[in-house]
Amino acid sequence: MEPVLSLKNVHKKIGRQQIIDDVSFDVYPGEIFGFLGPNGAGKTTTIRMIVGLTNVTKGDITISGQSVVHDFKKAIGHVGTIVENPEMYKYLTAEKNLIHFGRMSSNVTKEDIQKRLELVRLSHVKKQKVRKFSLGMKQRLGIAQAMLHGPDVLILDEPTNGLDPAGVKEMRDYLRRVAKEENVAILISSHLLSEIELICDRFAIIQEGKIAKVENVKGESEQPARTSFFTLEVDERDKAQELIADRFPSIDVQFLEGRLRLQATKDQMGEIITYLVGNEIIVYQSILEKQSLEDRFFEVTSGGVS
């Protein structure tokens, strides 16, 4: 699948300061991609480059194959964005707000407006003034507005700022629906791990202007040969430990509550289990210890973020 948003070796220098240093990542249709980093890491600067609010010093950004650097007008036509809090007219209804914003870009039909209201489940309150809306409803209307012209990429800077946990969950459900039903790629910046874990499929960690890691939320790193902790339940613990020490000397094996605990890659675990079974050890189960996103984040950044 072709990426719909692609950053290739992007650099940004302001004065003498290298704010963004060789950042590359790809975002694909239908996925929600998190852009995670501590305050001052360079998230806003990167987003501002993607949407053309500041220029790229070196490298390129493409959106649906069009270069932001070389053909900005074409590229930006594929983007919907809420970089600041969505600005709505409080004394207009939700529907009238969208009609107003729809007039600003060509080709937005009445049907498009109704479809977007339905997408964020605001059809039933479309005749209500935005003044009466909760923050969550305003955020949803903001998404409907950003989706009006049918973009391929939606860019949201800290979209759940100010929402309570229930609001964050609701926002996640709406963003999932938008990503799935419209096959749109969604880039979300955040300094909150919990938010990224709840909402995103994959994420990149940015630190001091550099990408530290790109990873799936579910834990499979895109860097190969990542090790995890496994516990093994076997019938003959001592014999199993000896066999592993003999055949896989680089793997450290400990005893833990009557089981074996070892750190290995998935491939190595496959080999170890096959080897043990081949040597008449009964393997009752092999359990992968789930490492929380927080553990992984601290592993990558050595701490340093909320």
Ligand SMILES: Nc1ncnc2c1ncn2[C@@H]1O[C@H](COP(=O)(O)OP(=O)(O)OP(=O)(O)O)[C@@H](O)[C@H]1O
């Ligand atoms: N116009 C500018 N001139 C000089 N330095 C700048 C400018 N804009 C940003 N910076 C610096 O670039 C770095 C990255 O800032 P940026 O706002 O992109 O970070 P961020 O990850 O979005 O942080 P936050 O979560 O606080 O918004 C910071 O050290 C900031 O001080």
